[in-house]
Amino acid sequence: MGGMPCYIYWKDRNYIYLGCNNLTATLLNLSSRHEIVGKTDYDFGWDKHMVDSYRLVDEEIIHKKKSILNLEEAVVLGDKTIYLLVNKKPLFNEKDEVIGILGVSVDITERKRMEEELTIAKNAAEMANMAKTEFLANISHDIRTPLSGIVGMAEILENEVPNVIHKKHAQDLRESGHELLNMMNEILDVVQAGELTSSDLFLAPFSLPHLIQSILNLEHPSTIVKEIDLRAIIDPNIPPILICDHKKLYHILLNLVGNAIKFTQAGSVEIKITLVEKQEDNVSLLFQVIDTGIGIPPEALDQIFERFFRLNPTYKSQDKGRGLGLHFVQSYVKLLDGEVNVSSELGVGSTFSFSLNMPIEKNDKILHDFALKTSSKQPANTNTSTAQSSVVDIPDNALHILIIEDNQIALNVVDLMLKQAKFITTPVTNGEAALELATTQHFDFIFSDVGLPGISGVEFTQKLRKYETLHGKRPIPIVGLTAHAEGKMHVACIEAGMNDIMLKPLNLPIIKAMIAKYTSHMG
Numbered sequence: 001m002g003g004m005p006c007y008i009y010w011k012d013r014n015y016i017y018l019g020c021n022n023l024t025a026t027l028l029n030l031s032s033r034h035e036i037v038g039k040t041d042y043d044f045g046w047d048k049h050m051v052d053s054y055r056l057v058d059e060e061i062i063h064k065k066k067s068i069l070n071l072e073e074a075v076v077l078g079d080k081t082i083y084l085l086v087n088k089k090p091l092f093n094e095k096d097e098v099i100g101i102l103g104v105s106v107d108i109t110e111r112k113r114m115e116e117e118l119t120i121a122k123n124a125a126e127m128a129n130m131a132k133t134e135f136l137a138n139i140s141h142d143i144r145t146p147l148s149g150i151v152g153m154a155e156i157l158e159n160e161v162p163n164v165i166h167k168k169h170a171q172d173l174r175e176s177g178h179e180l181l182n183m184m185n186e187i188l189d190v191v192q193a194g195e196l197t198s199s200d201l202f203l204a205p206f207s208l209p210h211l212i213q214s215i216l217n218l219e220h221p222s223t224i225v226k227e228i229d230l231r232a233i234i235d236p237n238i239p240p241i242l243i244c245d246h247k248k249l250y251h252i253l254l255n256l257v258g259n260a261i262k263f264t265q266a267g268s269v270e271i272k273i274t275l276v277e278k279q280e281d282n283v284s285l286l287f288q289v290i291d292t293g294i295g296i297p298p299e300a301l302d303q304i305f306e307r308f309f310r311l312n313p314t315y316k317s318q319d320k321g322r323g324l325g326l327h328f329v330q331s332y333v334k335l336l337d338g339e340v341n342v343s344s345e346l347g348v349g350s351t352f353s354f355s356l357n358m359p360i361e362k363n364d365k366i367l368h369d370f371a372l373k374t375s376s377k378q379p380a381n382t383n384t385s386t387a388q389s390s391v392v393d394i395p396d397n398a399l400h401i402l403i404i405e406d407n408q409i410a411l412n413v414v415d416l417m418l419k420q421a422k423f424i425t426t427p428v429t430n431g432e433a434a435l436e437l438a439t440t441q442h443f444d445f446i447f448s449d450v451g452l453p454g455i456s457g458v459e460f461t462q463k464l465r466k467y468e469t470l471h472g473k474r475p476i477p478i479v480g481l482t483a484h485a486e487g488k489m490h491v492a493c494i495e496a497g498m499n500d501i502m503l504k505p506l507n508l509p510i511i512k513a514m515i516a517k518y519t520s521h522m523g
């Protein structure tokens with residue numbers, strides 16, 4: 001018993017020590033373990049209140065004949081305090097009379113210290129997180145107010161100015177402002193999403209096929225550009241009119257489908273809804289969004305639902321996003337009493353899934369109304385709003401400029417500026433289309449956004465330069481457009497064969513100067 005890593009001691013029924021192990025003797029500063037014999041807790045010069053409390057415990061053991069287990073005790077020894085996990089049990093003779101106490105205590109000082117440190121760290125982290133959340137909510141709120149003013153004024157201008165070009169400028173200003181406002185609202189939403197409760201649920205009857213159809217309509221144009229297949233498979237046994245907070249369900253699916261399309265370059269994105277169980281009044285449905293995209297590395301699977309998490313931050317990737325979508329999805333699915341799961345394989349694809357229970361709508365009048373609405377529904381509007389370009393008198397010998405920019409508004413801005421400066425323009429929103437045009441038509445100059453979806457501005461340049469070399473053509477001047485004043489990216493662009501880089505936002509004198517710099521020899 002002597003060498004055991006815990007303190008062992010035994011006393012008679014008058015609380016007088018009869019023995020202990022070596023570790024206890026060392027702790028008590030005794031020269032040998034025999035020195036404890038005959039002493040009581042009052043003989044060590046400890047704090048009297050402390051010893052009184054030990055005595056109370058010992059009395060209870062002797063009188064109630066009961067063991068005391070896992071009692072945490074602080075022992076003050078000189079200037080240090082140690083924490084013990086104390087176990088004491090009564091010792092009996094053959095006649096079942098209590099003759100003393102056996103005590104076994106384990107030193108948990110280190111564990112206590114770690115627990116305390118952990119608590120302090122946890123509190124600090126929670127405080128920091130709260131401060132961050134509050135800060136975000138505050139700035140989003142503060143920015144929203146003046147921004148709403150800007151958007152409002154732009155709208156007034158748009159309606160009032162007679163000049164068609166100025167009208168277009170005001171419209172772009174309003175649309176950009178709107179985009180920024182949406183972003184602010186999204187940030188505010190996500191801050192609040194953490195505090196959603198069931199009172200934030202708005203249950204109402206809805207048509208599941210229509211909800212899915214409107215998501216398909218909205219996302220269809222972006223899948224055409226990428227040439228990926230977007231489809232929905234709804235189990236035919238699912239009753240069409242169900243009850244749920246369908247706005248939240250729409251938001252969840254739109255986010256998942258949006259991500260699936262964003263992270264898929266070839267293949268398909270599928271929304272699959274399966275009937276898991278049907279009872280008299282409700283159904284259990286499994287929703288899956290399945291893509292054949294880039295996949296998610298296993299070590300990131302837990303993190304993707306965290307707020308503001310993105311595998312590739314914006315400045316390193318062409319994919320737009322604020323890392324909020326999946327956080328929303330998780331909060332909303334949880335609010336609807338479900339749980340989101342993800343399975344993914346790098347290079348093969350990802351499947352996001354969740355199950356929800358929903359009551360079936362049985363009210364005849366409501367079902368009748370839905371049937372009427374459905375039959376009178378107009379075909380979905382695919383909403384391809386191309387900007388009206390304004391007519392400007394352009395001379396015959398004008399230079400022909402290809403503009404590649406994926407943001408429609410930014411594209412309109414450059415296009416309008418160039419048209420005003422009397423250039424002929426061809427605006428396109430992706431590198432693939434630009435490459436097709438640049439290798440089949442004549443252009444004098446190219447402006448290319450650097451961060452394009454699909455092939456990037458750098459890849460576009462490399463491919464075009466290769467084509468020009470192969471066909472013995474004179475290289476068309478290419479100027480990269482970027483919003484980042486970052487050295488590395490600039491080097492990559494120049495190495496790929498771009499002639500220059502311009503920082504956004506652009507203005508006409510600089511654009512003109514840049515075009516002149518590379519085309520003056522063309523007369």
Ligand code: ADP
Nearest residue numbers: 259260263295304310311321322323324325326
């Ligand atoms: P974001 O707005 O940046 O897309 P999300 O919260 O929706 O933010 O997603 C967080 C990150 O999870 C993304 O930046 C991406 O790295 C990863 N991700 C989400 N969905 C997919 C998917 N279908 N395929 C591959 N990666 C995905």
